[in-house]
Amino acid sequence: MLGLKLPTDPRWVNIVAKNIDEILTDHAYCEQKAASTAISLIVSFPEYPELIEEMVALSREEMGHFKMVHDLIRERGQTLGRDRKDEYVLELIKFFPKGGSRTTQLVHRLLYAALIEARSCERFRLLSEELEDKNLAEFYRKLMISEAGHYTMFLKFARKYGDLKEVNQKWDELLQYEAQIMKGLGTKETIHG
Ligand SMILES: [Fe+2]
Ligand SMILES: [Fe+2]
Numbered sequence: 001m002l003g004l005k006l007p008t009d010p011r012w013v014n015i016v017a018k019n020i021d022e023i024l025t026d027h028a029y030c031e032q033k034a035a036s037t038a039i040s041l042i043v044s045f046p047e048y049p050e051l052i053e054e055m056v057a058l059s060r061e062e063m064g065h066f067k068m069v070h071d072l073i074r075e076r077g078q079t080l081g082r083d084r085k086d087e088y089v090l091e092l093i094k095f096f097p098k099g100g101s102r103t104t105q106l107v108h109r110l111l112y113a114a115l116i117e118a119r120s121c122e123r124f125r126l127l128s129e130e131l132e133d134k135n136l137a138e139f140y141r142k143l144m145i146s147e148a149g150h151y152t153m154f155l156k157f158a159r160k161y162g163d164l165k166e167v168n169q170k171w172d173e174l175l176q177y178e179a180q181i182m183k184g185l186g187t188k189e190t191i192h193g
Pocket of ligand 1: 031034
């Protein structure tokens with residue numbers, strides 16, 4: 001699914017199910033970071049009008065997701081906790097060397113974003129299929145569909161702005177690297193942990 005080379009260990013859902021409040025806070029910040037990434041791409045690459053259009057829409061949509069998660073936290077009588085470090089993302093963004101032309105830098109950021117969306121989508125799918133709380137499962141099913149759309153959009157932009165053959169090769173290498181990171185994960189009650 002989604003080109004990912006290593007599926008999440010399904011036991012991860014059992015860990016999450018025992019601590020829903022914890023994952024909701026982590027999840028809320030994933031949505032906030034997705035919105036921040038969209039805004040940051042606008043600031044870094046203002047010369048791409050189509051990208052700006054989509055990133056404006058995306059930042060709104062991701063903050064909409066943030067609100068959905070925050071509403072759920074409040075419904076559960078909780079308050080949003082502090083932001084957590086996303087070890088997965090921090091490892092992932094070490095893959096491409098820093099620098100290069102503006103186009104290269106743009107392609108790298110788009111590929112990272114595509115992969116984070118793809119993995120989030122995979123994790124949401126697992127939650128939608130395996131959680132016993134049916135309301136929560138349905139909540140994750142809807143979000144899974146959105147994130148799948150974001151994944152394809154980022155990949156489409158990378159292929160449009162970069163050299164197609166080079167982008168496809170980089171994407172494949174990044175997927176392989178990500179699979180290595182995933183081998184050590186699936187043990188925490190966070191979206192990417
Ligand atoms: Fe989202
Ligand atoms: Fe997204």
